[in-house]
Amino acid sequence: MNASSKIEGYSFDNKTAFVRVDFNVPLSETLQITDDTRMRAALPTIKHILEHNGRVILASHMGRPKGVEEKCSLSLIRLHLEELLGREVKFAPSAVGQETSRMAKELKNGEVLLLENLRFFEEEEGKPRGLNPDATDEEKKQAKKDLKPRQRAFAEQLASMADCYVNDAFGTAHRAHASTAIMADFFGEEDKMFGFLMEKEVRAVDQILNHMERPFTAIMGGSKVSSKIGIIENLLGKVDYLILTGGMTYTFAKAFGGNIGNSICEEDKLDLALEIVEKAKQKGVSLVLAKDAKIADAFANNAQTDYADTENIPDGWMGLDIGPKTIQQVTEVITQSKTILWNGPTGVFEFDNFASGSKAVAEAIAQATQLGAYSLVGGGDSVACVNKFGLADRMSYVSTGGGALLEAIEGKVLPGIAAIQG
Numbered sequence: 001m002n003a004s005s006k007i008e009g010y011s012f013d014n015k016t017a018f019v020r021v022d023f024n025v026p027l028s029e030t031l032q033i034t035d036d037t038r039m040r041a042a043l044p045t046i047k048h049i050l051e052h053n054g055r056v057i058l059a060s061h062m063g064r065p066k067g068v069e070e071k072c073s074l075s076l077i078r079l080h081l082e083e084l085l086g087r088e089v090k091f092a093p094s095a096v097g098q099e100t101s102r103m104a105k106e107l108k109n110g111e112v113l114l115l116e117n118l119r120f121f122e123e124e125e126g127k128p129r130g131l132n133p134d135a136t137d138e139e140k141k142q143a144k145k146d147l148k149p150r151q152r153a154f155a156e157q158l159a160s161m162a163d164c165y166v167n168d169a170f171g172t173a174h175r176a177h178a179s180t181a182i183m184a185d186f187f188g189e190e191d192k193m194f195g196f197l198m199e200k201e202v203r204a205v206d207q208i209l210n211h212m213e214r215p216f217t218a219i220m221g222g223s224k225v226s227s228k229i230g231i232i233e234n235l236l237g238k239v240d241y242l243i244l245t246g247g248m249t250y251t252f253a254k255a256f257g258g259n260i261g262n263s264i265c266e267e268d269k270l271d272l273a274l275e276i277v278e279k280a281k282q283k284g285v286s287l288v289l290a291k292d293a294k295i296a297d298a299f300a301n302n303a304q305t306d307y308a309d310t311e312n313i314p315d316g317w318m319g320l321d322i323g324p325k326t327i328q329q330v331t332e333v334i335t336q337s338k339t340i341l342w343n344g345p346t347g348v349f350e351f352d353n354f355a356s357g358s359k360a361v362a363e364a365i366a367q368a369t370q371l372g373a374y375s376l377v378g379g380g381d382s383v384a385c386v387n388k389f390g391l392a393d394r395m396s397y398v399s400t401g402g403g404a405l406l407e408a409i410e411g412k413v414l415p416g417i418a419a420i421q422g
């Protein structure tokens, strides 16, 4: 993936830009925004276009509506967007239609039009709704096929409102939806581009996968091997050190014949764990598995605690974080690395008593970064970790895209990126 800054060089003067953003912000029960990070992340792109005399149509999804649902309406975020932008934001009560097209046409330079939730239309995702619950697989397949031309027409309608297309929604780049990929077909090569956020994400993945300096260390954590296997396999061809921590530690310890007490374990993945160990050997990757664990007699922050070797955990106890020997070992590896990727906590970091391992990893990455390493942190919980420890701004890049980042690291072509890069 190679991304030069096309948006920087593009002339938005007197043009309408369709900007696909990710405004899928979490809302409280009373429908108040609880975290506006995703909205803030899109501001540089929106402001750039407005400051360069362009007009902006903003489109996003929110939640997983099954049709029109008030609690998923983007009208809920309009006022906050006005505050963030310091200007009026017009609202189109439907993503497409005559009224919306008219509002788009009447936009003046420097004005913003926010469209209603794209996913109020089944055409956005291309997933048929209202199917008979008894529909056969064949019928479901046919319904999906029947929806395809309408999905394309929906994408064309969205595209018809604008002169250029800007995709700044990295979080949905792994989806081939109307607004994230298909509508790019209706713009010439020169009129479609990434927004600033998406450019940064694409560059970060490119840096990690294609331009890394060695030693390259990946730290994988989280709860399960099964959800990380695609990434682990792709990384085995690239990294020098692979540190596997978190809940998956115990699937490996069990596969080696150890006693893991009540620790989390995927019994059906024991063979897979041994295959990973073998593959790492073949590829010359130094696999670092946790030697010791901080154990608990219950899954609770205030449980009794102790330390044990990961292959020798007493019955009735469970490993909820890495222990001091492992902390020392991973810290040494990380601080000597020149490229670092971190996905997934080393333990149940949500409990303060089991957060030390994740905190030590975050601190070691911050230290290595200060010494000139490139560090990318991404994928859900590790982002929450660096935020919890106040270390986010000491990483080279903290990704905003959970699933999309993981698929990119797995080496998959993301439809939202391919639609622009070709």
Ligand code: AMP
Residues within 6 Å of the ligand: 221, 222, 223, 224, 227, 246, 247, 248, 264, 319, 320, 321, 343, 344, 345, 346, 347, 348, 349, 350, 380, 381
């Ligand atoms: P994932 O979404 O797969 O990255 O998993 C993240 C979750 O894994 C976090 O909520 C952690 O609390 C959890 N986790 C990490 N280590 C353990 C462990 N040893 N036992 C149980 N859960 C864990």
